[in-house]
Amino acid sequence: xxxxxxxxxxxxxxxxxxxxxxxxxxxxxxxxxxxxxxxxxxxxxxxxxxxxxxxxxxxxxxxxxxxxxxxxxxxxxxxxxxxxxxxxxxxxxxxxxxxxxxxxxxxxxxxxxxxxxxxxxxxxxxxxxxxxxxxxxxxxxxxxxxxxxxxxxxxxxxxxxxxxxxxxxxxxxxxxxxxxxxxxxxxxxxxxxxxxxxxxxxxxxxxxxxxxxxxxxxxxxxxxxxxxxxxxxxxxxxxxxxxxxxxxxxxxxxxxxxxxxxxxxxxxxxxxxxxxxxxxxxxxxxxxxxxxxxxxxxxxxxxxxxxxxxxxxxxxxxxxxxxxxxxxxxxxxxxxxxxxxxxx
Amino acid sequence: xxxxxxxxxxxxxxxxxxxxxxxxxxxxxxxxxxxxxxxxxxxxxxxxxxxxxxxxxxxxxxxxxxxxxxxxxxxxxxxxxxxxxxxxxxxxxxxxxxxxxxxxxxxxxxxxxxxxxxxxxxxxxxxxxxxxxxxxxxxxxxxxxxxxxxxxxxxxxxxxxxxxxxxxxxxxxxxxxxxxxxxxxxxxxxxxxxxxxxxxxxxxxxxxxxxxxxxxxxxxxxxxxxxxxxxxxxxxxxxxxxxxxxxxxxxxxxxxxxxxxxxxxxxxxxxxxxxxxxx
Numbered sequence: 001x002x003x004x005x006x007x008x009x010x011x012x013x014x015x016x017x018x019x020x021x022x023x024x025x026x027x028x029x030x031x032x033x034x035x036x037x038x039x040x041x042x043x044x045x046x047x048x049x050x051x052x053x054x055x056x057x058x059x060x061x062x063x064x065x066x067x068x069x070x071x072x073x074x075x076x077x078x079x080x081x082x083x084x085x086x087x088x089x090x091x092x093x094x095x096x097x098x099x100x101x102x103x104x105x106x107x108x109x110x111x112x113x114x115x116x117x118x119x120x121x122x123x124x125x126x127x128x129x130x131x132x133x134x135x136x137x138x139x140x141x142x143x144x145x146x147x148x149x150x151x152x153x154x155x156x157x158x159x160x161x162x163x164x165x166x167x168x169x170x171x172x173x174x175x176x177x178x179x180x181x182x183x184x185x186x187x188x189x190x191x192x193x194x195x196x197x198x199x200x201x202x203x204x205x206x207x208x209x210x211x212x213x214x215x216x217x218x219x220x221x222x223x224x225x226x227x228x229x230x231x232x233x234x235x236x237x238x239x240x241x242x243x244x245x246x247x248x249x250x251x252x253x254x255x256x257x258x259x260x261x262x263x264x265x266x267x268x269x270x271x272x273x274x275x276x277x278x279x280x281x282x283x284x285x286x287x288x289x290x291x292x293x294x295x296x297x298x299x300x301x302x303x304x305x306x307x308x309x310x311x312x313x314x315x316x317x318x319x320x321x322x323x324x325x326x327x328x329x330x331x332x333x334x335x336x337x338x339x340x341x342x343x344x
Numbered sequence: 345x346x347x348x349x350x351x352x353x354x355x356x357x358x359x360x361x362x363x364x365x366x367x368x369x370x371x372x373x374x375x376x377x378x379x380x381x382x383x384x385x386x387x388x389x390x391x392x393x394x395x396x397x398x399x400x401x402x403x404x405x406x407x408x409x410x411x412x413x414x415x416x417x418x419x420x421x422x423x424x425x426x427x428x429x430x431x432x433x434x435x436x437x438x439x440x441x442x443x444x445x446x447x448x449x450x451x452x453x454x455x456x457x458x459x460x461x462x463x464x465x466x467x468x469x470x471x472x473x474x475x476x477x478x479x480x481x482x483x484x485x486x487x488x489x490x491x492x493x494x495x496x497x498x499x500x501x502x503x504x505x506x507x508x509x510x511x512x513x514x515x516x517x518x519x520x521x522x523x524x525x526x527x528x529x530x531x532x533x534x535x536x537x538x539x540x541x542x543x544x545x546x547x548x549x550x551x552x553x554x555x556x557x558x559x560x561x562x563x564x565x566x567x568x569x570x571x572x573x574x575x576x577x578x579x580x581x582x583x584x585x586x587x588x589x590x591x592x593x594x595x596x597x598x599x600x601x602x603x604x605x606x607x608x609x610x611x612x613x614x615x616x617x618x619x620x621x622x623x
């Protein structure tokens with residue numbers, strides 16, 4: 001479908017059409033940060049934020065999620081038997097999600113849904129019920145490195161619609177079949193609009209070229225053991241606190257724990273975010289720990305995201321360059337510097 | 345939509361204490377729903393997540409062979425939260441099984457070859473499944489000579505005595521059952537598994553070896569095979585690791601790029617040589 005135009009003063013009608021069947025969420029200022037929250041009115045939509053503090057992965061992979069329940073009573077005829085949780089009961093729109101976050105869910109699709117057996121119904125259900133309306137970045141932030149990892153400020157990967165802010169109006173690119181239905185009623189974009197969008201894209205990419213960029217080509221060529229045994233890891237791990245901040249704010253990190261909880265006659269099995277840099281993560285019941293030192297765990301996270309995922313997922317990198325970990329790491333470990341060392 | 349996290353409900357049919365120190369118990373489980381029993385098609389080498397509602401799940405190798413019917417056998421070591429609860433459960437109680445998970449022993453490659461099995465301690469569980477499977481009349485002709493070397497610390501720590509005592513009487517399998525040291529009443533072989541393996545000296549010609557045991561046994565058995573001229577592709581091993589999802593998503597059980605739950609647990613030595621030693 002051709003690109004369309006949506007005037008900003010026509011936004012309320014556009015949102016009303018979405019709201020017939022969806023709950024709309026958008027980044028909104030809460031305290032000092034932008035966070036994802038339900039959109040109450042069109043006027044609350046923000047166009048000039050950089051990105052939300054945490055990624056929106058919570059919408060598909062909640063921090064804690066009940067997977068199944070059971071009656072915690074052996075005397076009950078159905079007792080101790082697990083019953084799956086009901087699917088999501090609402091359809092949602094994530095409005096103004098940044099292209100890096102939208103692409104991240106495409107990467108996670110490759111991990112949560114691999115084949116007939118490894119097909120996560122909890123992830124898939126939420127993905128199928130959520131429309132992503134992305135907002136292109138005209139003014140990338142200094143810690144962003146999306147163009148180094150196969151993404152970009154106007155990337156179309158992973159979204160259903162991509163909006164480009166032209167000032168008083170938005171260029172609407174249809175980036176998936178599902179998105180087409182919502183752009184049908186809009187006017188076609190003119191040549192001037194297309195030209196302006198292209199200029200904004202180039203300006204954003206030029207700005208990104210001035211940021212610290214990252215090379216990944218040599219990582220792809222090196223063998224696993226060559227990267228694994230490289231002495232660089234002896235330095236990288238030292239300041240890491242194993243706190244997990246990078247993992248929690250990251251749009252592509254997805255490690256989780258499964259725990260059973262009971263309260264009286266109620267029982268449930270939940271999945272919670274976990275982080276591979278925690279010492280308990282891989283510890284066997286016997287006490288043996290294959291990644292018992294902090295160095296081994298820190299190395300694991302970078303190897304997983306930049307070597308193992310590309311190796312197993314057809315070259316896709318397990319990082320979209322959003323830069324949140326660069327901003328939030330309490331000891332200032334910069335992923336860009338680590339990856340450039342891996343790529344040396 | 346199929347939910348790979350949801351366990352099949354099963355009932356404990358029989359509990360058997362396998363070892364003199366009671367640290368290992370065998371559980372025969374029967375499916376509560378016939379359609380689940382039908383769906384659970386497995387091949388020796390695979391494992392399943394045993395689910396105890398309210399406590400959690402544990403990944404345990406399937407010890408029964410699919411040739412033994414629809415019930416499943418698991419032998420479980422008492423280690424922590426879930427296994428301690430399981431050890432306190434009795435016949436008639438309800439629990440769950442999720443699977444079959446992982447890859448199985450490479451029976452396609454094993455066809456027409458001599459098979460050497462070396463098992464130490466309670467790593468023998470999936471190898472019980474393998475031997476029962478291979479000795480079944482439907483399968484025996486597919487394989488050449490079968491050698492079974494199995495050792496434990498003491499006679500009281502040997503598993504599956506009912507099975508291997510029968511195998512010793514057969515002429516289509518060579519059994520070498522050993523214990524680490526002399527023990528009153530024990531008339532069989534005495535010696536560590538690597539030593540016995542050296543004495544048996546299995547030839548590598550047209551053969552595949554399945555080795556499963558504690559790290560110390562592997563460390564001393566591997567050089568025996570090297571000296572006899574075995575190649576890394578001929579040696580098949582099985583790893584274990586801490587697991588949660590069991591289907592290759594949650595990021596916990598990986599050794600380098602391979603998930604033990606999905607790309608393994610069965611790996612050849614040739615594959616392991618290319619993987620980081622984080623196990």
